[in-house]
Amino acid sequence: MQVPNLEVWFQRPTDIVRKLCSGDLDLGIVGYDIISEYAQGNDDLVIIHDALDFGHCRLSLAVPKEGIFDSINTLEDLLNMPQWTEERPMRVVTGFGYVGAKFLKEKGFKHVSFLAGDGALESYPAMGMADAIVDLVSSGTTLRENNLKEIDGGIILESQATLVASKKSLNRREGVLEISHEMLERLEAHLTASGKIMVTANMRGNSAEEVAERVLSQTSLCGLQGPTISPVYCTLDGKVAVDYYAINVVVPQKSLYKSIQQLRSIGGSGVLVSKLTYIFDEETPRWRKLLSELGM
Numbered sequence: 001m002q003v004p005n006l007e008v009w010f011q012r013p014t015d016i017v018r019k020l021c022s023g024d025l026d027l028g029i030v031g032y033d034i035i036s037e038y039a040q041g042n043d044d045l046v047i048i049h050d051a052l053d054f055g056h057c058r059l060s061l062a063v064p065k066e067g068i069f070d071s072i073n074t075l076e077d078l079l080n081m082p083q084w085t086e087e088r089p090m091r092v093v094t095g096f097g098y099v100g101a102k103f104l105k106e107k108g109f110k111h112v113s114f115l116a117g118d119g120a121l122e123s124y125p126a127m128g129m130a131d132a133i134v135d136l137v138s139s140g141t142t143l144r145e146n147n148l149k150e151i152d153g154g155i156i157l158e159s160q161a162t163l164v165a166s167k168k169s170l171n172r173r174e175g176v177l178e179i180s181h182e183m184l185e186r187l188e189a190h191l192t193a194s195g196k197i198m199v200t201a202n203m204r205g206n207s208a209e210e211v212a213e214r215v216l217s218q219t220s221l222c223g224l225q226g227p228t229i230s231p232v233y234c235t236l237d238g239k240v241a242v243d244y245y246a247i248n249v250v251v252p253q254k255s256l257y258k259s260i261q262q263l264r265s266i267g268g269s270g271v272l273v274s275k276l277t278y279i280f281d282e283e284t285p286r287w288r289k290l291l292s293e294l295g296m
């Protein structure tokens with residue numbers, strides 16, 4: 001473990017929120033969907049990082065593609081269907097009863113009944129047990145396989161993994177604030193580095209400035225703050241001389257090949273490419289934001 005005094009437990013998403021609320025966990029990594037549903041109105045929880053860039057999905061309303069829903073393509077269409085009455089409300093199955101109900105109420109749905117379910121909700125409409133579902137969608141494969149469709153305006157929330165904490169722990173438990181700070185810094189630095197690579201190459205030149213001019217003339221070689229150019233020393237006739245310059249530049253992974261082509265076009269050779277693990281920038285605004293939410 002690279003962070004001392006940190007113990008890691010894998011728990012079910014709902015239990016993470018529950019244990020944060022009860023004070024049994026100090027920090028949690030959990031989807032925003034779960035926080036929205038299960039941390040209802042609990043102001044002890046605070047989101048330290050809201051976009052860890054994994055577990056991307058959306059909570060969405062879906063209905064069967066055919067039958068009475070054949071021409072239903074928007075939330076408005078669904079709302080105006082004559083089928084839903086007090087005696088026969090639209091039956092929605094979901095594991096997200098709180099945010100699901102709140103959403104439909106805000107959109108003006110009156111005749112709705114909710115049914116709770118944990119898994120394979122996509123099968124409920126075909127089994128005749130529900131009219132619509134509110135569930136997580138990522139690739140959309142599960143919906144397609146079950147002959148269901150999303151409708152315009154039916155996205156309830158977008159979710160991805162977040163780092164959350166209990167304010168009580170941050171304020172009162174020794175070391176929790178410091179560890180949270182370190183984790184936040186490492187996560188941000190790692191996210192900043194993801195998708196970026198370091199390209200190193202050698203280039204013949206008369207001076208660092210002259211090499212820099214050539215490098216900066218290329219759009220894909222500008223780097224984070226500009227290229228780093230340093231002399232490569234060799235011995236020539238028994239004397240130390242500089243014939244080559246090494247250039248170091250950080251570029252987006254997706255411009256890898258373009259960068260190589262541009263480097264070659266200005267005389268670069270011996271190109272090395274390495275992955276970056278962390279890029280530590282200035283103190284992240286998320287830290288300031290957290291301190292202010294804690295009243296510090």
Ligand SMILES: Nc1ncnc2c1ncn2[C@@H]1O[C@H](COP(=O)(O)OP(=O)(O)OP(=O)(O)O)[C@@H](O)[C@H]1O
Nearest residue numbers: 012013031032033034055056057136137138139159
């Ligand atoms: N298809 C998906 N693609 C990406 N992220 C998803 C997907 N489905 C769920 N998630 C995210 O992952 C979290 C965990 O999903 P899920 O509830 O299916 O977990 P699980 O580990 O299977 O737990 P459980 O055993 O309680 O079902 C969700 O809260 C959501 O944030």
Ligand SMILES: O=P(O)(O)OC[C@H]1O[C@H](OP(=O)(O)OP(=O)(O)O)[C@H](O)[C@@H]1O
Nearest residue numbers: 119120135136137138139140141142143
């Ligand atoms: O749009 P897709 O990429 O098909 O993903 C969506 C599916 O993934 C989740 O289920 P999961 O596989 O976690 O099973 P579960 O519902 O039984 O937990 C979610 O509940 C959907 O069923």
Ligand SMILES: [Mg+2]
Nearest residue numbers: 013118119120
């Ligand atoms: Mg699951």
